[in-house]
Amino acid sequence: MxxxxxxxxxxxxxxxxxxxxxxxxxxxxxxxxxxxxxxxxxxxxxxxxxxxxxxxxxxxxxxxxxxxxxxxxxxxxxxxxxxxxxxxxxxxxxxxxxxxxxxxxxxxxxxxxxxxxxxxxxxxxxxTAVGIVFNVKGIDKLTLDPATISKIFQGQIKTWNDPAIAKTNSGVTLPATAISVVFRSKDSGTTDNFTKFLEAQTPETWKLGTGKGWKGTVGTGAPDSAGIVSAVTGKDGSVSYVDAPDAKKNSLKTAAIDTGAGAVEISDETVGKAIAAAEQDFDGNNLKLKLNYGLKEAGAYPAVLxxxxxxxxxxxxxxxxxxxxxxxxxxxxxxxxxxxxxxxxxxxxxxxxxxxxxxxxxxx
Known part of the structure; x- marks a missing residue:
């Protein structure tokens, strides 16, 4: 059953x-x-x-x-x-x-x-969480809303001082540095979770669908998590997505996500709230979770896996x-x-x- x-x-x-x-x-x-x-x-x-x-x-x-x-x-x-x-x-x-x-x-x-x-x-x-990692000279903290993230990864927002980014980063001096998107070039579960998050949060904005394979044409591909880390570390203005432990180990900065109730950073508590909202889809010993990527609960970080x-x-x-x-x-x-x-x-x-x-x- x-x-x-x-x-x-x-x-x-x-x-x-x-x-x-x-x-x-x-x-x-x-x-x-x-x-x-x-x-x-x-x-x-x-x-x-x-x-x-x-x-x-x-x-x-x-x-x-x-x-x-x-x-x-x-x-x-x-x-x-x-x-x-x-x-x-x-x-x-x-x-x-x-x-x-x-x-x-x-x-x-x-x-x-x-x-x-x-x-x-x-x-x-x-x-774990999917961290949105960035390397922008002079910027230590960054908050992004899902619509802005979608537009960045589709190439619709091209510079870091774009008004959409400035809107969620009041008081931060953003440079005119060009945004360099890095994505997973090989099939990846992290890509699958990341794109599900974008589609669920911003269905009117995200047009690239979901799945393990990246469907976008903007940016540079890297084959695995290590490749993502290397590419982001090596280029000013770069942005990508990677599991939170890899981001932490390699000292990559991760953006907070604001789904409408304020900026939410990655932590045990914020990830825990997202996992707690999952739907169980169990068939005997075949245990699948349907994560609520569209979660907008205050204090919940919805980009998880x-x-x-x-x-x-x-x-x-x-x-x-x-x-x-x-x-x-x-x-x-x-x-x-x-x-x-x-x-x-x-x-x-x-x-x-x-x-x-x-x-x-x-x-x-």
Whole structure:
């Protein structure tokens, strides 16, 4: 039976959102510890490969490092981007994929076919914000409303001293510097969430639709989060979008968003309000959230994303299933969530976390 429920997700216990992010190695060396001697109840032996979301790369590095140390098993995660990860999973090349958005209907059908004897499931991992990052000489703080953001990324606002930007930045001396847009050139869950936010907030202004692939023609493309960071850091006047931990680690400035009730900056509380407003779309152990990107609640930061680990409930090889079950059970355990929080992400709300733990335990 499919469950739909709108409203607050109880038990929000969000840890520090603005902390470090990673641009390090995608792979983790196998630890020498013996899983039989570990106190981790989710230990399994072996080695599997996974790929996908670069927005959760820092969290994944923390998880794989800890799991290797505790259990002696190796999880090789390549931060290829959400779109590539889903494609590689569907093609049977990886045991699970990381994605910043749940499988769409056509992707779900293809993923189910890959699993053969079972269904593909979406297991939430962590939450974070999509930061609108900027590099403008002399500007430390910036507030943008959604309509202005839409026009900037469509090339309709071309300089930083445009009246639309000045309107939400009273008292700030804005330069006439040209705006340089940077976007994700490869399929990206971050792009999917960002464009959904723009369409929901400003349907009369945003004309480029939604999805993992960027449909605009203005600006310069970068393949992944690291590329976005490099491009924005290297050019005065640039603006882009990236997960908040990457922005924080690389000292990128993030704009506050004003949806009509005042400027809202990224924080545990503001992101928590947005996640609490999500609609649950659950089908057994397939756990999808429908985020309210059009949220205008005071104190809520609506440009958010939840990462998912996509795998087969049944249909992996016996060895893959054992290790995927063990590792993903660790990801959604209290210890795994704490490790992600230490890496700069937000823990899942308590009620959702319990369901994610049940879903991971069902992998066979």
């Amino acid at each position: 499919k469950l739909h429920r709108t409203g607050a997700i109880a038990g929000i216990a969000l840890a520090s959102l603005l902390a470090i992010s990673a641009c390090g190695s995608d792979n983790v060396d196998t630890a020498s510890s013996d899983s039989s001697a570990s106190s981790n109840p989710n230990c399994a032996e072996g080695q599997i490969s996974a790929s996908g979301s670069s927005a959760q790369k820092t969290a994944m590095n923390a998880w794989t490092t800890a799991y290797a140390k505790d259990c002696g098993a190796q999880i090789n995660y390549a931060a290829t981007g959400s779109g590539a990860g889903v494609k590689e999973f569907t093609a049977g090349k990886v045991a699970f994929a990381g994605s910043d958005s749940a499988l769409k209907d056509d992707e779900q059908t293809a993923a189910d076919a890959r699993c053969k004897t079972g269904k593909a499931i979406n297991i939430p991992g962590v939450a 939840v990462t998912y680990q996509i795998t087969c409930e049944k249909g992996l090889t016996a060895d893959e299933a054992k290790l995927a079950k063990g590792f993903l059970s660790y990801v959604v355990s209290d210890a795994g969530q704490a490790a992600a929080a230490d890496a700069g992400y937000s823990k899942l709300p308590a009620e959702l976390l319990t369901k994610a733990q049940t879903a991971a335990a069902a992998i066979a």
